Amino acid sequence: MRRFLRDNSLSLGFGLIFLLALLGQAVAGHADYNDQQIAHHDDPVSLGHYVTSSSFAADVAENWQSEYLQFSLYILGTIWLIQRGSSESKRPGRSGRESDEEQKLGGHAEASSPKWARVGGLRTLVYSNSLLAIMTTIWLGSWLAQSVAGHISYNADQLDHQQLPLSFVHYVGSADFWSRTLQNWQSEFLAVGSMAILAVYLRQRGSPESKVVGAAHDETGGADQWTLRPRTRNQTLAGLPTLELRSVAATVAR
């Protein structure tokens, strides 16, 4: 059990703070919602009523969709786009989908490779794009949820002010929908772009999101890529574990 917790502490830790933050959002959002209800001479609602309301659903979904869009675009963009010197980027020259050998596909797969990486055909094609496919599906699903919940929430507000409701099609073209959407997108794009460039010059010791502290500013790629880029063969091979030696040797041979 302790080993399981240690081996999965990153996922479990973020899962836990996600639930705590969602609970905090529900409690704070409920208080804010009821303040507005009272200001409009409407009845306060229970926490259960609030967390099943379109207002809460729209607030949650609009943040989810932008986060999944951010990661989907990053996964897609970093296939081809490069930031020289960034730990978030592939090295210049490795742009693109890479060869089957580099990706350990089909005959180049290792004994420990997933079955769908070895078998070839449609299954390997699907598995080769599964991360982007699932992240994009979650993005589109949460964006759809935002549009449906936002439509209901917007129209409830319209009716409170004796204004006629909008159809769903009109709502997804409305200023409210795009304001909610773009205010989230811009912050995600800023965070990703700034991370890519700041990682060129700044370091965080011990984090795989950073180059090692002593890496040169023009060294591109994370810790694993860094070791695969020898200045001289002897320098790089010295002191590396056996498994890494194999991949370094393969790289040098190429």
Add this chain to the structure above:
Amino acid sequence: MACAQLSSDAAQEVAMNAKRPCEKAVRDLQVKGTTVQSVRVYGDSATVSFTGGDTAFLSDTKQGWRVDAAGCQPQAPSAPEDCEVQA
């Protein structure tokens, strides 16, 4: 009876405008249409359109659905409707 279907704010507004109790004042209101044409519900709010063009706006309260505004007619596009009864 009709006043019981109004929200408390709307009932107060009817009585205050007419300077009479709501039960008497409500009989003089010019609300057209008796047949429901369409009902649309969004969250805790709803609108009911009647044949003849009038619209009512309702909200879901602890006492059930109550009328916030009735006898409403559209004004400029996107503007609030002009209502005979309004909270």
